Amino acid sequence: MSAKEEILGRIRSALSDAPVAEQTPREYRKNSEMSEEELIEMLVDRLIDYKAGVEVIESAQIPEMVAAKLKDANSVVYPHGLEQRWLSQLPTGITAIADAPGARLSVAELDQTSAVVTSSQVSIAESGTIILDGEPNQGRRAISLVPDHHLCIVPVSSIVQLLPEAMPRLTITRPLTWISGPSATSDIELERVEGVHGPRTLDVLLVRGL
Amino acid sequence: MRIALFATCIVDAMYPETAKSTVKILERLGHEVVFPKAQACCGQMHINSGYMPEALPVVENHINAFDTDDYDVAVAPSGSCVASVKHQHPRLAERLGKPELKERAVAVGKRTYELSQLLVDVLGITDAAQQLGSYLPETITYHPSCHGMRSLQLGDRQLDLLKTVGGINVEVLPEADQCCGFGGTFSIKNADVSSAMLDDKVKNICSTGASACAGGDASCLMHIGGGLSRTGAKPKTLHLADILASTMEETVTL
């Protein structure tokens, strides 16, 4: 008998008293009435609390803000589907490399890259969470992980207040990365310390009109 | 109302004044108090120690004593005993395969109240000095016993009653919601941990400068009082019922 068959058999025997579980109540908040301004304010508050950098800008300002945030970088990697316009004002000293199908950066190359810029799929204001789902303008997971500085574009239209509101905007089978601030640990004396393995600097641009 | 007193075994044997105080308070409010003589104990000691078959006669006896029509509500000066009656009795009956006993246990539980529950929720007491003549010119602090606080969700009922006692000064107990370490037979089976928890409770009580620590459970108070006594600390322990029964004419002595 296979392990699977045996385990399933054990389960049947364990549940021979046929427990009937009650209908799951879902009385928690599912929708919010927050205005766009309130959502922005809440998300900004959370990001600051997590020690992420944050600016609220207009769509037209993206190229200049991206350049400003990346001014100390030697090189920046971006997912191939990212809007080219956004990188149009990068100073000539910075090398911008696309991570594209057939032209993937190796782990070693990513490690040599100072920064990464991506867009994002949906953000949750209440918890300050930004979700990336691997779409071409967000890229594969490794590129937003290895470089030490992650610059993330969050369209204001993609901000919701509550986690239940974010779920329908996700394609669950895509590789998802939920980011709530730069990396941290509470392992020493349960006191939170920022900056461990993931990017130690997280900069977020909340963009109106996007 | 006709109120049946559930004295609880420890009060009956070691702290009879607390039961007498309970009777006094209720009679002051004009109610008739009866004492079903067949009662003995709620059985939590047996249940919590894992001796379920041995608990059965104790639990059955309680249900038999209180499953009668000759009272309106039953009251006990103990959060843990009331929690046991309401929650543990039906569970024990189920565990031992006795559905009829379970039904009767549920019915008895519905009519059983902890003292502050009865005073606040049923008898509408909001001001102990005004409505009960309670008087105690002392500085006291208050320990909310775990079963009352968590199983019965007593909230601030006991504390609010104490605060309205005439002449009283109530000091907040630091880390009040921390268990005193009694836990029934836990106090002897895991005596070291129990003593460590008691140690912190005693320190916190002494830090308030109070002359007594009040509470609603005689067993916790016996454990706390025992620790205060052993360390030679000044504060004594006082049961909520004894404080509420204390008047200007007959003030409880520490």
Place this chain on the structure above:
Amino acid sequence: MTQVFLGMPAPGHGNLFEEEPFPQAAHRELGNTQMRKNLRHATHTIRDKRLKVVGELPDWDDLRDSGSAIKNNAMANIEELLLQFEKNFTARGGIVHWARDASEANKIVTELVKATGSTEVVKVKSMATQEIGLNEHLETEGIEAFETDLAELIVQLGHDKPSHILVPAIHKNRTQVRDIFLKEMPGVDPTLTDEPAKLAEAARSHLRRKFLASKVAISGANFALADTGTLGVVESEGNGRMCLTLPETLITVMGIEKVLPQWEDLEVFMQLLPRSSTGERMNPYTSLWTGVTEDDGPQNVHIVLLDNGRTRALSDRFGRTALNCIRCSACMNVCPVYERTGGHAYGSTYPGPIGAILSPLMTGIEAEDNGSLPYASSLCGACYDACPVKINIPEILVHLRGEDVDAKRETHKLPTQMDLLMKGGSWALGKGKNIGLLEKALPLGRLMAGKDKKIKKLPGIAAGWTQSRDVPAPPNKSFRDWWSDEKESK
């Protein structure tokens, strides 16, 4: 009609055992003043943080109700859900393995690692792999496992055992951690200070090389979503993301009880878990993956579904809700017993309130000294209040005490002092008349108490009481005698 096979739920093995009676372990650990100081500081800090973030949500109780119900449903339908998960995970290129117990799981993982030709693996923190003793087993097979979670790294470098399910090195303070790094971390800066930020930086440098070069990673999983075949890991440091994304091969070991019915259930658990565990609105990183994604992350993806005593726990009608645990550790952070004894006193990988029920449920109450675990509690109920999925831990503790007493009844020939006390108590407290009889002896007690009106020493097991407490002089007359005299004869 197909024959339905009913198996015998089997007990778990591995690091699930208390190896000495809890009171004995507790006695020793209570004397470790540094550990107690560390633990008191850590647990008191996290308690306040948790209360604050939980207090922010107006629907916290609704979330708990949903979490509890979802888990109850998942356990009631676990067979169907596991099969559904297997189908969906496999359809997207993942490979599912089933392990009856710890040694089978270790064997499967070893073979999978060997098939890659690698002799090194990087690990994301996983209590399940701790439970089965995976690292030790791999070592006997010539495979070195590098823990990448900061706390697990501290435990590994310190040749220690974890004492908490979320922060395994909670029993160490910053100075002790620095000393471990100085002694055991290759290439460490000898001037390393004990500031947590510096310690985290040292861990980062040490581990980064490993992450970037490793070919095989082993992880656990916080949940498996049956309807989509998705796995999730909830973490803070980024080592999870490193291990789940960069290597070619990913092997996940997960207890079968982690399966959830629908992916939307995440909207409940990702609110309950971060707030209950680290006291944050959300943990820094959560990774979700469904089998293999072409051109993104590991292409050789496996999951080992682990029983190892979980079906045994499931078979206990009154105890099975212990399997609802989402491993947040809120219970141990609020437990007054855990705070003072630390996790090592419990023996098992799973300590504290949840461990005191889960360990004996998975192994059977008679295994080693697991029978002493359910008594390691004053039943204060703080754990039940804190549990995000409303596991009634005190109720299950009492239930397991009943199991323990029943089991000992079978095997012990001579009654213990406790047995006699309880038997006597059953008579004494079983009738008003009987307790009344005993109370006639109260004046004797007064004699014992003497002039001081205190009894300082009691015999036998009751000596445990008088080790730190005086007993007051009993009254002259019981209440019922007073009532009889005052109220009835008038």
